[in-house]
Amino acid sequence: MNTKTAYFFLRVSMGINFFGHGLVRLTKLQDFADGMVKGFEKSWLPQLFVQMFSTALPFLEFTIGLMLIIGFKMRIATMAGASLIILLLFGSSTVENWEAMGIQMIYAGLFYILISRMDDNALSLDRNSK
Numbered sequence: 001m002n003t004k005t006a007y008f009f010l011r012v013s014m015g016i017n018f019f020g021h022g023l024v025r026l027t028k029l030q031d032f033a034d035g036m037v038k039g040f041e042k043s044w045l046p047q048l049f050v051q052m053f054s055t056a057l058p059f060l061e062f063t064i065g066l067m068l069i070i071g072f073k074m075r076i077a078t079m080a081g082a083s084l085i086i087l088l089l090f091g092s093s094t095v096e097n098w099e100a101m102g103i104q105m106i107y108a109g110l111f112y113i114l115i116s117r118m119d120d121n122a123l124s125l126d127r128n129s130k
Contacts (some may be wrong), residue, residue: 007120011068016108018081019065032058043094053087060084063070068114071124078118082111 025032036054037047064084067077085107092100 003117003120004122006122007114007117008071010046010110011071011074011121011124014081014107014114015065015068015070017065018061019069020098022058022060026062029055029058037067040091040095043091045091045094050072050091053091057084071121072126074114074118074121074124074126078114080113082108085111 033051033082036057037050040047040050043050061084062076064077064081065071068081085104089101089104089108092098092104
């Protein structure tokens with residue numbers, strides 16, 4: 001039972017982290033998106049791509065976070081979260097933001113645990129599905 005409880009707390013913690021990121025950014029969506037575009041000015045990524053991604057990011061974080069908190073469609077939620085981290089790692093590398101990449105690698109490791117230990121997901125809305 002300890003592994004199921006530990007999984008629950010990790011899942012909810014990651015969910016609150018993503019949910020909080022998304023919620024705060026949604027309340028100031030244009031400022032957030034403009035700030036990301038400015039932060040990627042020296043990147044070789046097209047400005048339109050950065051603008052579209054930074055506008056979508058808070059919605060993705062909010063949705064993935066909510067799914068993790070309630071334990072809904074965990075396979076989709078964890079794969080989406082891990083995929084989002086990969087995109088963030090890629091973006092951070094284009095502006096040589098090694099500090100952010102270090103933090104993002106921690107997230108990647110936590111998603112590894114959530115994905116690889118999915119059988120411990122007993123305390124959730126869809127505890128019987130993967």
